[in-house]
Amino acid sequence: MKVGIIGSGGIGLAFARQASKAGYEIIISNSRGASSLVEVVKELGGRSKAGSFQEAVQADVIFLAVQWIHLPTVARQLDSWTGKIVIDPINPVAPPDYKMVDLGVNTSSEVVKDLLKGARIVKAFNTFTPELLSASPSQAGGKRVIFYSGDDHDAKRVVRSIIEKFGFAGIDLGNLAEGGRLQQYPSGPLPGLNLIQLL
Ligand SMILES: NC(=O)c1ccc[n+]([C@@H]2O[C@H](COP(=O)([O-])OP(=O)(O)OC[C@H]3O[C@@H](n4cnc5c(N)ncnc54)[C@H](OP(=O)(O)O)[C@@H]3O)[C@@H](O)[C@H]2O)c1
Numbered sequence: 001m002k003v004g005i006i007g008s009g010g011i012g013l014a015f016a017r018q019a020s021k022a023g024y025e026i027i028i029s030n031s032r033g034a035s036s037l038v039e040v041v042k043e044l045g046g047r048s049k050a051g052s053f054q055e056a057v058q059a060d061v062i063f064l065a066v067q068w069i070h071l072p073t074v075a076r077q078l079d080s081w082t083g084k085i086v087i088d089p090i091n092p093v094a095p096p097d098y099k100m101v102d103l104g105v106n107t108s109s110e111v112v113k114d115l116l117k118g119a120r121i122v123k124a125f126n127t128f129t130p131e132l133l134s135a136s137p138s139q140a141g142g143k144r145v146i147f148y149s150g151d152d153h154d155a156k157r158v159v160r161s162i163i164e165k166f167g168f169a170g171i172d173l174g175n176l177a178e179g180g181r182l183q184q185y186p187s188g189p190l191p192g193l194n195l196i197q198l199l
Helices: 010-021 034-044 068-076 108-115 130-134 153-166
Strands: 002-006 025-029 047-050 061-064 085-088 120-124 142-150 169-172
Touching (some): 025 034, 120 153
């Protein structure tokens, strides 16, 4: 399975490190282009490559690690998102103070789903700092928990398989409206919890 990563900041890189360790073929991109990622790809090793946005979105699964304010631009960069499996680790906060944006009655991932028309969104990997996400998922005789939620069962199955191949324990929270709300930062109760599944 090929994983396309959009964004090479803290969270994009943390996910890329786990994906590389797990043996995935990775194509990582950012706004500055592949030439800015030479050292990153060297560090990642394994089957990782730098590429353009357009190359990364052709992968089987897309990890969308951009800031909330850049979402509308990113959404316009691809003509059709239909059918794409997109992992959404995005927290709905914006500069200058990084307070939560007004989402009305929606969760942030429902807004993402609306912007990336036809994409199969799975919210995951948004509740840890990059440092914790990069760390070994094996802790205290168990596995660190990653929450995920989504409206498409097949997409969730694929994302769960990635979570488990990384070595985490995946906990399905349900759909984007309900599960997404529980794991939403900063309003939900789950972000920041570092839980270990022992069995
Ligand atoms: N940092 C955290 O503690 C944390 C924790 C959980 C979740 N999150 C969420 O994860 C997401 C990423 O966070 P981060 O801290 O990794 O952000 P970041 O360090 O600001 O990195 C964002 C990345 O997005 C890229 N980018 C921006 N516009 C783009 C475009 N149009 N096309 C392609 N790439 C584009 C940037 O490219 P350039 O490098 O070229 O500028 C950069 O690599 C955010 O939504 C955040 O809310 C962050």
